Amino acid sequence: MIENYKNKILSFYKKNRRMPSYGEIMKLLSFQSRNAVYKLVNKLVDEDFVGKDSTGRIIPKKIFGEVKMIGLVQAGFPSPAEEELSDTMNFDEYLIGNKEATYIMRVKGDSMIDAGICEGDMVVVERTNTFPVGKIVIASVDGEWTIKYLRKRGDTYYLEPANKDYDTIYAENELKVEAVVKAVVRKY
Amino acid sequence: MIENYKNKILSFYKKNRRMPSYGEIMKLLSFQSRNAVYKLVNKLVDEDFVGKDSTGRIIPKKIFGEVKMIGLVQAGFPSPAEEELSDTMNFDEYLIGNKEATYIMRVKGDSMIDAGICEGDMVVVERTNTFPVGKIVIASVDGEWTIKYLRKRGDTYYLEPANKDYDTIYAENELKVEAVVKAVVRKY
DNA sequence: TTGACAGGTGAACACTTGTTCACCTATAAT
DNA sequence: ATTATAGGTGAACAAGTGTTCACCTGTCAA
Numbered sequence: 001m002i003e004n005y006k007n008k009i010l011s012f013y014k015k016n017r018r019m020p021s022y023g024e025i026m027k028l029l030s031f032q033s034r035n036a037v038y039k040l041v042n043k044l045v046d047e048d049f050v051g052k053d054s055t056g057r058i059i060p061k062k063i064f065g066e067v068k069m070i071g072l073v074q075a076g077f078p079s080p081a082e083e084e085l086s087d088t089m090n091f092d093e094y095l096i097g098n099k100e101a102t103y104i105m106r107v108k109g110d111s112m113i114d115a116g117i118c119e120g121d122m123v124v125v126e127r128t129n130t131f132p133v134g135k136i137v138i139a140s141v142d143g144e145w146t147i148k149y150l151r152k153r154g155d156t157y158y159l160e161p162a163n164k165d166y167d168t169i170y171a172e173n174e175l176k177v178e179a180v181v182k183a184v185v186r187k188y
Numbered sequence: 189m190i191e192n193y194k195n196k197i198l199s200f201y202k203k204n205r206r207m208p209s210y211g212e213i214m215k216l217l218s219f220q221s222r223n224a225v226y227k228l229v230n231k232l233v234d235e236d237f238v239g240k241d242s243t244g245r246i247i248p249k250k251i252f253g254e255v256k257m258i259g260l261v262q263a264g265f266p267s268p269a270e271e272e273l274s275d276t277m278n279f280d281e282y283l284i285g286n287k288e289a290t291y292i293m294r295v296k297g298d299s300m301i302d303a304g305i306c307e308g309d310m311v312v313v314e315r316t317n318t319f320p321v322g323k324i325v326i327a328s329v330d331g332e333w334t335i336k337y338l339r340k341r342g343d344t345y346y347l348e349p350a351n352k353d354y355d356t357i358y359a360e361n362e363l364k365v366e367a368v369v370k371a372v373v374r375k376y
Numbered sequence: 377t378t379g380a381c382a383g384g385t386g387a388a389c390a391c392t393t394g395t396t397c398a399c400c401t402a403t404a405a406t
Numbered sequence: 407a408t409t410a411t412a413g414g415t416g417a418a419c420a421a422g423t424g425t426t427c428a429c430c431t432g433t434c435a436a
Binding site: 059 | 245260261262263264277283293305309311328334366
Binding site: 021022023034035038052055056057 | 423424425426427
């Protein structure tokens, strides 16, 4: 029963992008008094399902938009008892540092395949003015955009693919590092 | 100036996990009347920076918690003018279908390296009772947990790594498919 | 049979909510 | 010099806010 309540609150949050008020929960769960809701919410707060403001308003807890995290594949899935203890994570927070400077790009070609970046993968990149040698970067070389490792020999920077079939790239005119690759996301 | 306002509202949302009320914005922006806020908010609604409920409450628009998406790496970054038009995405929504059945696991070993899944990568998996042949699954074979391709020959299922150095795995006693791999996430 | 208690109702509290109105500047255009 | 306009103040409105209180069940244990 209480799980049902949680689900209804959760889907309200999903739909309206905010937590419901006590009155709204009352209608949502077909209660007759807001006080019934008040008592219910206090229990949900104890359970850490939701939280409260300094003004008493209900605020979402971590569970909203988060996913349970397990150590290793080899460890298998936790029992329901262990599940309570398992960590949760949120991809947006995990993957995105500086929101303003972050972009998502889709990868074409297999020049980075040995680094585990395949055609069609999405890369999370963050714009930069630095030259982070050794990292995977988005660079524009003589007007062309690519994703490669940034290397340095002596005073000159160059780009190195992660695929034996491709050659390293030296800029004829200009090599500009536009962004650093922060993460790779592939969906099946 | 108005950018400054947006930032303050945004960081309120980040901190409190909900949108501020008119009165709260008033204090936030050091206004003397809520009506000044009211007029400001209406402009922000026109700009599509925020939205309004049926009850008049302010709700976050897509921008909150989302990231700009670019077509291909080769396309480069958009100009500020184009940026307005570019799509945005939200990782949680993108990666997670059924929240209850979804887990994150960390990969150990290089048996799936040719599929672009490296040691230390995080996989997003969804529990299942089906046998999705051809997909990458989390399976328990005779008590051991692994991540492999699920294959079928005749009536028997078996597991195939994506690495020539490893052998295919046939279960001596039992092969159980615990979950399907929905996505791979790697952070640098 | 009694008492405790979890879970619900319904009314009341002070306060905050979004919204509207009349009014007050400055700044810019005519 | 006059008029419009964008952006602010301050008071008022009904409605909704979280919270508290007294009260009413049914269920279960002693």
